[in-house]
Amino acid sequence: MHKIAPSILAANFSNLGSDITMIDQSLADWVHIDVMDGRFVPNISFGFPIIESIRHLTKKTFDVHLMIVEPDLLIPKFAKVGADVITVHLEACPHLHRTIQLIKSLGLKAGVALNPHTSINGLEEIIADLDLVCIMSVNPGFGGQKFIENTFLKVRKLKNLILEKKSPALIEIDGGVGLGNAVDLIQSGADVLVAGSSIFKTDAPSDAISNLKNLSPNNLLC
Ligand code: DX5
Ligand code: ZN
Numbered sequence: 001m002h003k004i005a006p007s008i009l010a011a012n013f014s015n016l017g018s019d020i021t022m023i024d025q026s027l028a029d030w031v032h033i034d035v036m037d038g039r040f041v042p043n044i045s046f047g048f049p050i051i052e053s054i055r056h057l058t059k060k061t062f063d064v065h066l067m068i069v070e071p072d073l074l075i076p077k078f079a080k081v082g083a084d085v086i087t088v089h090l091e092a093c094p095h096l097h098r099t100i101q102l103i104k105s106l107g108l109k110a111g112v113a114l115n116p117h118t119s120i121n122g123l124e125e126i127i128a129d130l131d132l133v134c135i136m137s138v139n140p141g142f143g144g145q146k147f148i149e150n151t152f153l154k155v156r157k158l159k160n161l162i163l164e165k166k167s168p169a170l171i172e173i174d175g176g177v178g179l180g181n182a183v184d185l186i187q188s189g190a191d192v193l194v195a196g197s198s199i200f201k202t203d204a205p206s207d208a209i210s211n212l213k214n215l216s217p218n219n220l221l222c
Helices: 013-024 048-057 075-080 096-105 151-164 179-188 205-213 217-221
Strands: 003-006 030-036 061-067 085-089 109-114 132-136 170-174 192-195
Touching (some): 013 048, 013 205, 048 061, 048 075, 061 075, 061 192, 075 096, 085 096, 085 132, 096 109, 132 151, 151 170, 179 192, 179 205, 192 205
Parallel strands (some): 003 030, 003 192, 030 061, 061 085, 109 132, 132 170, 170 192
16 A cells, blocks of 8 residues: 655744644654755755754654765664654765664664656665665755656656666655545655645645545556
8 A cells, every 4th residue: 555745845834733743643654854954955844943842743754855065974864853764865875875874773764765857777786775765856945846757667667677676666756646646656656755845735634635545546556
């Protein structure tokens, strides 16, 4: 069964606690937390104090997506404030194997994210060590962007690599995900759907989560 990870980048920051509580009481599986540093991506979001302040509001998995340079320096602190999964960008990690081992040594699940232009071929030697691969289906830095259609091809290629290498990695899709592409993504091999705007920019975010979660086998077959 696929997982739904609402991205709180699209939440109401002036009342963030109530959005986390809504996620907690919804059919969502994870909470997707986008950390941006203004260097790896041209935007700044939030960091340790915010994550720490919402940690007590839910036991759901905190899926922390680090869009930052030199993540190794900060990974222990993200573990301390409550991350369960930490995903780093391939493009930001010259010593990716070491970074993945660091995340795992802290008892967390380790993920790698790929920008839209980055080939999955770069994962061949590390895929067996990964718990998650995040395929960016927009250029990272902002919510509300248009889904890049080449993602479907990438997901299928990644699924083949995962099967070939007997990797436990889940495939996560991040950016422009909604009811219009969710079924095709799952059929292509996606395990985790991140959704920001298609959840929070609606009148009924909890229902939007249910709709993404409850895509029935019939929807998935036709
Ligand atoms: C983009 C972030 C995404 C973003 C998704 O840099 O990594 O998680 O919040 O937002 P939507 O679903 O609005 O594209
Ligand atoms: Zn993200």
